[in-house]
Amino acid sequence: MIFLTLGTQLPFDRLVRAVDEWCHARGRDDVFGQIAEPGDAGYRPRHFDWVAxxxxxxxxxxxxxxxxxxxxxxxxxxxxxxxxxxPIVLMPRRADLAEHRNDHQLATARRFADRPGIHVVPDAAALARTLDRLSDRTGPAPHAVSPFADPRLIEALRSLIRPPRG
Structure with missing residues (x-):
């Protein structure tokens, strides 16, 4: 399954429409989306299952x-x-398209773009190409990272906060 998630605060019609069009063009039925409430005028996908x-x-x-x-x-x-x-494909929301209040998502995407398994796309065409390349890929997944800091970092911070007594 491909899981589309937009967070819970704001709809993101540009991304939802791009995924919906990709599903339709490729005959895909393996996408599920959590897309936030699209509102009366928002885009409602027709080619994949979704919930708000x-x-x-x-x-x-x-x-x-x-x-x-x-x-x-x-x-x-x-x-x-x-x-x-x-693996995750990211399409940042853009302030100039009224998708968010500022461009912090563009900055976030730039910061993570070089990480293994993170693929950043600027638009629907790049999203379609990336989904074509990744959607049926088999093989190793990106290496999972620990939810905890490296013990060496923790110890270095601990020594700064509580210097050794002597």
Whole structure:
């Protein structure tokens, strides 16, 4: 399954429409989306199953079961994908398109773009190409990262906070 997640605060019509069009063009029926409430004028996908919101346990189960994640450039989605070793395709929301209040998602995407398993796309055409390349890929998943800091970092910080007595 490919899991599309947009967070819970704002709809993201540009990404939802791009995934919906990709599903239609490729005859895909293996996409599920948690897309926030699209509102009266928002885009409602016709070619994949979706809900506005998932309870946390269901969200976690969908995320864990997915072989590929498609998301906005939200830190929750990025960190969860990294912790679970899931490849993720990010399309950042853009302020100039009234998708967000500022461009922090562009900055976030730039910061993570060089990480293994993280694929950043600027638009629908790049998303389609990336989904074509990754959607049926088999092979090793990105290496999962620990949700905890490296013990050496913790010890270095501890020594700064509590210098040795002597």
């Amino acid at each position: 919101h998932l309870p946390p346990a269901d969200y976690g189960a969908r995320f864990a079961a997915a072989r590929l994640i498609v998301a906005h450039a939200g830190m929750g989605s990025i960190i969860t994908a990294m912790e679970l070793g899931k």
